[in-house]
Amino acid sequence: MTIHLKIWRQKDRNTPGKLVDYTMDDVNPDMSFLEMLDWLNERLMNEGKEPIEFDHDCREGICGSCNLVLNGMAHGPHEATAVCQLHMRKYKDGDTIVVEPWRAKAFPMIKDLVVDRSAFDRIMTAGGYISINTGAPADANALPINKYDADLAFDYAACIGCGACVAACPNSSASLFTGAKISQLAHLPQGNPERKRRVVNMVDKMAEEGFGDCSNFAECEAVCPAEISITAIAEMRREYFNALSEIE
Amino acid sequence: MTAKNNGILESKIPEGSLQDKWDNHINNLRLVNPANKRKFTILVVGTGLAGASAAASLAELGYNVKAFTILDSPRRSHSIAAQGGINAAKNYPNDGDTIWRLFHDTIKGGDYRSREANVYRLAQVSNNIIDQCVAQGVPFAREYGGLLDNRSFGGAQVSRTFYARGQTGQQLLLGAYSAMMRQVSAGKIEIYPRREMLDLVKVDDKARGIVIRNLITGEIERYAGDAVLLCTGGYGNAYYLSTMAKNSNATAVWRCYKRGAQFGNPSFTQIHPTCIPVSGKYQSKLTLMSESLRNDGRVWVPKKKGDNRPPNEIPEEERDYYLERRYPSFGNLAPRDVSSRSAKYVCDEGRGVGKTGLAVYMDFQDAIERLGVDAIKAKYGNLFAMYEKITGENPYNVPMRIFPAVHFTMGGLWVDYNLSSTIPGLYVLGEANFADHGGNRLGASALMQGLADGYFVIPNTLSDYLAENLHAEKVSTDHEAFDKAEKETMDRINKLLNVDGKKTVLDFHRELGELMWDHVGMSRNKKDLEMVIRKITELREEFWKDVNIPGENNTLNKYLEYALRVADYMELGELMARDALDREESCGGHFREEHQTEDGEAVRDDENFSNVSCWEYKGDDKKPVKHVEDLNFEFVTPTQRSYK
Ligand SMILES: Cc1cc2nc3c(=O)[nH]c(=O)nc-3n(C[C@H](O)[C@H](O)[C@H](O)COP(=O)(O)OP(=O)(O)OC[C@H]3O[C@@H](n4cnc5c(N)ncnc54)[C@H](O)[C@@H]3O)c2cc1C
Ligand code: SF4
Ligand code: FES
Numbered sequence: 001m002t003i004h005l006k007i008w009r010q011k012d013r014n015t016p017g018k019l020v021d022y023t024m025d026d027v028n029p030d031m032s033f034l035e036m037l038d039w040l041n042e043r044l045m046n047e048g049k050e051p052i053e054f055d056h057d058c059r060e061g062i063c064g065s066c067n068l069v070l071n072g073m074a075h076g077p078h079e080a081t082a083v084c085q086l087h088m089r090k091y092k093d094g095d096t097i098v099v100e101p102w103r104a105k106a107f108p109m110i111k112d113l114v115v116d117r118s119a120f121d122r123i124m125t126a127g128g129y130i131s132i133n134t135g136a137p138a139d140a141n142a143l144p145i146n147k148y149d150a151d152l153a154f155d156y157a158a159c160i161g162c163g164a165c166v167a168a169c170p171n172s173s174a175s176l177f178t179g180a181k182i183s184q185l186a187h188l189p190q191g192n193p194e195r196k197r198r199v200v201n202m203v204d205k206m207a208e209e210g211f212g213d214c215s216n217f218a219e220c221e222a223v224c225p226a227e228i229s230i231t232a233i234a235e236m237r238r239e240y241f242n243a244l245s246e247i248e
Numbered sequence: 249m250t251a252k253n254n255g256i257l258e259s260k261i262p263e264g265s266l267q268d269k270w271d272n273h274i275n276n277l278r279l280v281n282p283a284n285k286r287k288f289t290i291l292v293v294g295t296g297l298a299g300a301s302a303a304a305s306l307a308e309l310g311y312n313v314k315a316f317t318i319l320d321s322p323r324r325s326h327s328i329a330a331q332g333g334i335n336a337a338k339n340y341p342n343d344g345d346t347i348w349r350l351f352h353d354t355i356k357g358g359d360y361r362s363r364e365a366n367v368y369r370l371a372q373v374s375n376n377i378i379d380q381c382v383a384q385g386v387p388f389a390r391e392y393g394g395l396l397d398n399r400s401f402g403g404a405q406v407s408r409t410f411y412a413r414g415q416t417g418q419q420l421l422l423g424a425y426s427a428m429m430r431q432v433s434a435g436k437i438e439i440y441p442r443r444e445m446l447d448l449v450k451v452d453d454k455a456r457g458i459v460i461r462n463l464i465t466g467e468i469e470r471y472a473g474d475a476v477l478l479c480t481g482g483y484g485n486a487y488y489l490s491t492m493a494k495n496s497n498a499t500a501v502w503r504c505y506k507r508g509a510q511f512g513n514p515s516f517t518q519i520h521p522t523c524i525p526v527s528g529k530y531q532s533k534l535t536l537m538s539e540s541l542r543n544d545g546r547v548w549v550p551k552k553k554g555d556n557r558p559p560n561e562i563p564e565e566e567r568d569y570y571l572e573r574r575y576p577s578f579g580n581l582a583p584r585d586v587s588s589r590s591a592k593y594v595c596d597e598g599r600g601v602g603k604t605g606l607a608v609y610m611d612f613q614d615a616i617e618r619l620g621v622d623a624i625k626a627k628y629g630n631l632f633a634m635y636e637k638i639t640g641e642n643p644y645n646v647p648m649r650i651f652p653a654v655h656f657t658m659g660g661l662w663v664d665y666n667l668s669s670t671i672p673g674l675y676v677l678g679e680a681n682f683a684d685h686g687g688n689r690l691g692a693s694a695l696m697q698g699l700a701d702g703y704f705v706i707p708n709t710l711s712d713y714l715a716e717n718l719h720a721e722k723v724s725t726d727h728e729a730f731d732k733a734e735k736e737t738m739d740r741i742n743k744l745l746n747v748d749g750k751k752t753v754l755d756f757h758r759e760l761g762e763l764m765w766d767h768v769g770m771s772r773n774k775k776d777l778e779m780v781i782r783k784i785t786e787l788r789e790e791f792w793k794d795v796n797i798p799g800e801n802n803t804l805n806k807y808l809e810y811a812l813r814v815a816d817y818m819e820l821g822e823l824m825a826r827d828a829l830d831r832e833e834s835c836g837g838h839f840r841e842e843h844q845t846e847d848g849e850a851v852r853d854d855e856n857f858s859n860v861s862c863w864e865y866k867g868d869d870k871k872p873v874k875h876v877e878d879l880n881f882e883f884v885t886p887t888q889r890s891y892k
Contacts, residue, residue, distance in 0.1 A: 144394025
């Protein structure tokens with residue numbers, strides 16, 4: 001099938017970028033979207049042109065590397081799917097797809113479709129952990145955790161750290177990402193001792209990194225490939241207010 | 249050429265009974281006092297399970313750690329993709345598991361080509377790993393009573409696998425990553441993302457630094473340290489298509505090999521039986537369907553050749569459940585090498601299914617009838633969804649189509665019991681070393697090994713080396729050894745950029761992959777291996793004359809990164825073939841057609857090959873030299889593996 005692509009090309013942070021048109025007339029419906037980009041890149045290289053840079057690694061929707069906005073949708077049209085798991089059979093012959101990177105102040109441009117998401121690592125550094133040294137913690141079954149809480153913690157822990165929530169948010173808020181980690185640890189007894197300090201530090205760090213506030217657009221939940229529920233944000237707020245009221 | 253073991257390959261296995269070896273060893277290792285730990289800088293290359301757990305644990309002890317990864321965040325490392333689970337000998341289900349059993353299954357599964365002492369230690373610390381991860385907040389699956397749940401995996405008759413839905417690797421890695429970020433916050437770890445190690449720097453024959461390419465600016469950076477820990481994962485991408493992540497590569501291990509670290513068992517590759525089959529030339533990687541599916545999925549092909557009826561129209565009596573037929577006691581849970589080879593045989597016979605004929609069915613109909621759709625969904629929901637996304641077929645209604653794919657490399661840099669390579673100060677952890685899986689890795693044991701190495705082994709063994717080097721002079725990055733290594737790296741990059749040929753890196757990688765898969769894959773023979781060594785040499789020559797690398801060195805340039813890796817695969821691929829040619833026996837994943845029984849089972853040769861083959865680099869225009877480490881079995885008696 002034939003697919004028309006308009007792809008964001010930008011040399012670096014300081015050079016303005018633009019959309020460039022490419023037409024692919026030998027797209028196989030079983031190809032993944034990224035395989036189509038590989039295919040295009042091979043063609044560009046054979047024509048002596050510079051290939052398009054994009055981030056990817058696992059190509060299975062779990063590492064969180066891939067980050068493309070397709071026709072305005074972070075990770076493309078398929079629900080609960082990272083863009084690396086999108087296959088061309090979802091499109092029709094002759095479709096046009098606009099391909100852009102995540103756009104957010106806190107994710108500076110590197111090149112073409114690649115941006116710098118290290119702000120996420122810094123939010124995690126602010127408290128996304130349980131303070132336990134390697135050594136001899138108690139037997140894993142010493143502390144039963146009811147299945148409901150364990151499953152809920154898992155639902156939040158499934159975040160792949162891709163940043164689609166930020167890209168989709170009109171405020172470029174990282175609340176879904178941050179809330180997911182806070183909620184995961186809040187539902188586990190192991191997370192309790194540092195619960196208050198954690199939420200305050202992580203939320204403050206998020207603001208400091210230049211992510212916006214959440215005003216409940218819920219665009220994040222709609223694009224999240226790991227189906228993180230927006231209740232993560234509600235839980236984060238509750239945790240934050242509880243922590244502040246007790247600290248004061 | 250085989251040289252006599254020149255004393256370098258001393259395994260340093262401690263004295264004592266199998267049960268006491270590790271404890272005795274810890275008691276004898278020298279320690280570094282807390283004030284002195286602060287004086288040491290450890291360079292950790294790679295931040296998957298092995299690297300992240302090592303970095304965190306060493307930083308907690310007080311060492312200064314610098315951690316490097318190719319990816320934009322340590323959390324994205326390939327370990328994240330592991331689905332099925334992690335083994336431990338907790339015996340929570342009370343089904344008779346013990347440390348001994350886990351040890352025995354692992355060493356037998358590895359077809360008696362690993363060290364008893366290493367494997368026993370692995371089984372011993374397996375329980376601590378689970379405790380550690382739970383304490384970090386890893387949400388393992390639990391039962392209604394609140395206790396941890398287990399399931400069974402290939403090659404074992406007990407349920408000892410801990411899991412977190414189909415995302416065990418993700419949850420374990422995020423646990424190790426969080427421990428690491430805690431140490432970043434404490435100022436003990438510095439993280440260097442988007443950095444690729446391109447060379448090792450040796451001073452006075454010890455590992456004292458690394459040369460790194462900054463993948464955003466193209467700049468070459470130098471880092472000096474007191475020890476280097478390579479945790480860079482496996483080299484399955486030498487086959488082009490594999491289940492490895494796209495950026496997984498062999499460059500760091502290969503560069504260390506070329507600096508003198510010996511390579512153990514390079515030909516030992518695991519081909520995983522249950523992956524989604526190839527669909528076309530554009531295919532960029534293969535996706536694994538977790539082996540845990542074999543608990544409920546029944547593997548079959550039609551009895552008749554070329555039977556192209558849809559699977560649901562093939563009646564029961566015309567189906568061949570070949571694993572259940574050939575291996576009645578393990579059935580669909582036969583180990584990976586056995587299952588993969590069996591799939592190849594039925595496809596070679598013309599009984600494969602799907603468009604290409606290179607696939608077999610894995611059918612859940614019976615399990616759905618027995619347990620109900622909901623139970624199957626709860627167990628495998630995300631795997632079924634993944635399958636449907638990729639193939640467009642719904643496995644609740646039609647059987648999955650699966651085929652073997654390259655998945656794991658048991659070979660890697662040779663290490664002793666302390667995880668030290670043959671270069672003092674260079675330690676190798678996780679999939680990058682050759683150590684614990686012998687000729688075949690059992691399911692759910694790589695996560696265990698990576699974390700055992702990082703959390704529990706290296707914090708003990710590294711101190712012994714550092715204590716010995718307490719008064720060694722610090723090396724600065726101005727040292728001439730750094731100048732030399734940097735210059736060689738730059739020369740290699742410039743040479744590549746200047747080839748200005750016509751074929752893309754992908755063309756070369758695909759060609760290499762095809763040679764490797766066809767001749768150094770599931771089944772190998774002398775004639776083909778000799779041929780493939782010649783062909784790889786030719787391909788390599790062509791690569792350096794005709795590859796086309798786009799763009800420049802001083803910006804993000806992924807095809808340049810890729811070309812450097814492919815250049816190394818072409819050298820490694822040859823070594824893999826050489827090792828396969830040299831090993832005149834069939835064992836584990838290494839199947840030599842010349843060495844099989846009448847009904848196609850592998851024949852091991854313990855008299856001549858109960859050893860590790862270790863290859864030493866002698867120069868680009870010279871053949872590598874083989875050394876051997878003999879494997880002595882004091883506690884178990886190697887038997888021919890039988891899963892019948
Ligand atoms: C799809 C899949 C499923 C699996 N499922 C299971 C399972 O269920 N159970 C199980 O036990 N095992 C499983 N395995 C195997 C297991 O996941 C791996 O063996 C293990 O995670 C490897 O961990 P590692 O830390 O050694 O390396 P990796 O996780 O591969 O990490 C390598 C790190 O090194 C970095 N790196 C590489 N080269 C360089 C360089 N030159 N410079 C700087 N950094 C570099 C990478 O960026 C990365 O950070 C699975 C493997 C695959 C492919
Ligand atoms: S919350 Fe969802 S969208 Fe946001 S980083 Fe995590 S996985 Fe991505
Ligand atoms: S490439 Fe890993 S999530 Fe898309």
